[in-house]
Amino acid sequence: MEIKELGEFGLIDRLTKDIQPINSSTIMGVGDDAAVLNYTNKETLVSSQMFMEGVQFDLTYIDMEHLAYKVAMIAMSNIFAMNGQPRQIIVSLGLGKRFKVEDIEQFYAGLNKACTKWNVDIVGGDTTSSYTGLAINITCIGEAAKEDVTYRSGANETDLICVTGDLGSAYMGLQILEREKSxxxxxxxxxxxxxxxxxxxxxxxxxxxxxxxxxxxxxxxxxxxGKEYLIDRQLKPEARGDILNQLREAGIHPTAMIDISDGLASELKHICEKSHCGCRVYEKNIPIDYQTAATCEEFNMNLTTAALNGGEDYELLFTVPIGDHEKIDKMENIRQIGYITKESLGSFLIARDGNEFELKAQGWPITKD
Amino acid sequence: MEIKELGEFGLIDRLTKDIQPINSSTIMGVGDDAAVLNYTNKETLVSSQMFMEGVQFDLTYIDMEHLAYKVAMIAMSNIFAMNGQPRQIIVSLGLGKRFKVEDIEQFYAGLNKACTKWNVDIVGGDTTSSYTGLAINITCIGEAAKEDVTYRSGANETDLICVTGDLGSAYMGLQILEREKSxxxxxxxxxxxxxxxxxxxxxxxxxxxxxxxxxxxxxxxxxxxGKEYLIDRQLKPEARGDILNQLREAGIHPTAMIDISDGLASELKHICEKSHCGCRVYEKNIPIDYQTAATCEEFNMNLTTAALNGGEDYELLFTVPIGDHEKIDKMENIRQIGYITKESLGSFLIARDGNEFELKAQGWPITKD
Known part of the structure; x- marks a missing residue:
């Protein structure tokens, strides 16, 4: 069905008519000039991120449902990275002419799946036309008790650096998708x-x-x-809210936290800059999946580079006081990869052979060549 | 300067380094995974809107500074339309290759101007590349005491319908800009x-x-x-936060409220639908500026159509109990244009000659032909 048959308001009604908010903080969702929320006695966390076709995603690899799931997970991951709980999202879509009502319904199906997983309410949806491809913006709102909010700036000398899951797999998934496309x-x-x-x-x-x-x-x-895991990591990332519960149950309060969207090196640099400290990370401790290693070999790529700079893993990177060493050691899905130093010592990777390499940050390319 | 010389993080640092939050609700602005806000004992209002080049704006008419001012005002207008105070905005930009650092700095200059006017903090800025034109998303966050939040759904039979400023002028400004472009x-x-x-x-x-x-x-x-006012209305709209103060000082609590982005008819329909009521609006009472009327004549366009369907005025449309009639009568910049009826009576414009015309809603065209 063509979108113009419904019009802007008809489309939004159709997409949002079955949405029933489940969070007590959602006072009023879709349907007015703004969503009305209540975060009394909590800190409100808000993050907003834009995704452009051809830059952050390629619709030849990913369908609308997976795309929506992925962008929603990325948005929620930003809230988890503050040690908070995501509660609401607002979606803006800029739609090129080629998109049909069914495409947008698929997109909302993916959003609903991601939101159901973490009990998040869709409280707003703006749609507009676009002269070109698809533009998506997701705003995610969440909450945390004041004492729980974890900034990038809280790391201290001697803190342990921890990372969840494994790294580089989403990036190698992308390499495979690009190869198959070519x-x-x-x-x-x-x-x-x-x-x-x-x-x-x-x-x-x-x-x-x-x-x-x-x-x-x-x-x-x-x-x-044999690469299913890597494809899944690229197309269907999962935000690591589960880890926050694990840490809470173990009585661990992370001192600094960030999610890994641009690669481990980049995120470590952010923590070090904001915390005014340095770090040492052991190459041998970086968690890497077997499929990632095998695929790097097949592509003749450097495994550590994939893990350090690959990005899109959406794992959590955090620091804890050194006293939590044993507790962390017993926890599944968390690996200690190094430690925080004073700022003057800089940020370095210690390679398997003992050599030290300075870590460098890199973001999304913001202009395409 | 080319954006790639700075990179994503360098650009954001440059744009946001001088930002000093002024609101007590802003705990932490730019620089982490999410902004941290505190809205204890208030309702939090959140609105998010996307603006695409060639659809919502045309850079042959408007420069980056005015564009930023305009989109920020539109975003704040959504919060005012809930009878709330905007406090923070988060900006996402998708930037085509042709944009330079100086363009983005101009954009931020416009944002700052709009934010300074209403004491709003910029608490987040995402930038990405775009394969095509400019994509902008603005999320605006604000607050209101629970008893002050004004929904579209609160209008009651016999309530007076009020509108601020004048209507149709932004639309006629656009007509002149398009004529001069051609x-x-x-x-x-x-x-x-x-x-x-x-x-x-x-x-x-x-x-x-x-x-x-x-x-x-x-x-x-x-x-x-002779058309300066119309051009200003199109390129430099002002959100009507001033009216909320006036109403508060006069002890008036609006029952329903919305801002006029798509045109009076469309917004009236929204209030009627959400409030399950009908309305009567008098053509002769719709506030119209002299320049709007003169330009409609020059363009051989219907003046009432421009005022009803023109859009982009960002004036406030609201209803008040009939008992407030005299108070409203004394207030500058507010005009009573009609009254709310039961739902079964429908929504009609009463023309100067006494004929009744049904009001119809229309949104932004969401696909371009």
Whole structure:
């Protein structure tokens, strides 16, 4: 169905009519000039992030439902990274002409899935047209008790540096997706060349044979065998709210925290800058999945670079007082990878061979070349 | 300066380094995974809106500073429309390759101007690249005492319908801007045709003469004489926070409120739908500026249509109990335009000649043809 058949208000009504807020902090959700929330006796956490087609996502890899799930998880991850609980999201969509009502419904299905997982209410949805691709902005609102809010700036000398899950897998998932995309485009190009040649030769039998081949090309199945975990990490990241509960139950109060969106090195630099400290991280301690290692070898890429700079893992990076060493040691899904130093000592990776390499930050490329 | 010389983090640092939060509700602004706010004993109001180049704005009319001022005012207007005070904004920008650091600095200058006017803190700024034009998302956060929050749904039968300022002027401003743009493009096209003709004729003297003319074309000055107010209304709208103070001082509690972004008819329909009521609005009472009326005549357009459906006025539309009639009558900048009826009576405009016309809603076109 064309979006213009419904109009802006009709579309929003259709997408949001079944939404029933579940959080007591949601006083009024979709349907007025602003959402009305109540965060008495809590700190309110707000984060807002934009995702542009062709920059943060490629709709040849990811469908609308997974895309929505991913951007919602990324938004919630920002709240978890403050040691808070996400409670509401507001979605803005800029929609190119090619999008149909069904696409947007799929998108909302993905949003709902992500929101249901973490008990988050959708409290606003702005839609507008776009002359080009898809633009998405997600605002996530959450809460934390004042004493729980964990900033990037709280790390202290001798604190242990911890990271959840494993790193570099989302990035290697992207490499595989890009390879399969280029294999597909190569097949299409070769096919088109054969058709052109047959047309030039006016070879009707060959053209008929090529017509038969066409379905096979269109039915291209990317080869993800043995790499399912990496593809999942790229297309369906999970925000690590589970870790916050684990830490709370263990009585651990992280001193600084950030989520890993741009890569471990970049996030470590943020913590060090804001906390006015340095760090040492052991290459051998960085958690890496077997599939990540195998795929790096296959692609002839440096494994540590993938883990340090790959990004999009949405794992949590945090520091804890050194006294929590044993508690952390017993916890699943958390690895101690190094320690905080004074600022004058700088930020370094200690390689397996004992050499030290300075850590460098890098963000999203903000202009495309 | 090219944005890539600074990188994402360098750009954000440069733009936000001088920002000093002034609101007590701003615990932590820019620089972490989320802003940290405190709204104890207040309702938190949150609104988020996307603006796409070529759809909501045209950079041939408006410079980056005015654009930022405008989108910030629109965002704040959403909070005022809940009878609340805006306190913080978060800005996301998707930047095409053509934008330089200086453009973004101009944008932030406009944001700062708007924020200073209403004591609002910039507490977050996400920037990303865009493959195409400029995409902007503004999230505005504000507060209101629980008893002050004014929804669209609170209008009651016999309530008076009030509107601030005047209507249709921003829309007529847009008509003038579009006319001047087309005059300019026509001049450019005629000039290019003359150059082509001279080139075909190899007429060097004519080409030299045309080269002299070029500066005059490039120096095109749009003709806004006598229309300054309309241009200002389109390019520099002001959110009507002043009215909320006036109402409070007069002891008036509006029963329903909305801001006029899509046009009076559309917003009236929203109030009627949410409040389950109908309305009667008198054409003769709709406030219209002299320049709006004169320009409608010049463009051979229907004045009431411009006022009803023009949009972008960002005036406030609200209802008050009929007992407030005299108080409102004494207030500057507020006009009583009609009254609320039961739902079964429908929503109608009463024309000057006594005929009744049903009011219809319309939003932004969400797909461009």
């Amino acid at each position: 294999v597909y485009y190569q097949q299409v190009q070769e096919y088109n060349n054969k058709v052109k040649e047959a047309q030039n030769n006016k070879d009707e039998r060959r053209l008929e044979a090529l017509r038969q081949e066409r379905a096979a090309i269109e039915d291209f199945q990317p080869d993800f065998a | 005059v300019y493009y026509q001049q450019v096209q005629e000039y290019n045709n003359k150059v082509k003709e001279a080139q075909n004729n190899k007429d060097e003297r004519r080409l030299e003469a045309l080269r002299q003319e070029r500066a005059a074309i490039e120096d095109f000055q749009p003709d806004f004489a």
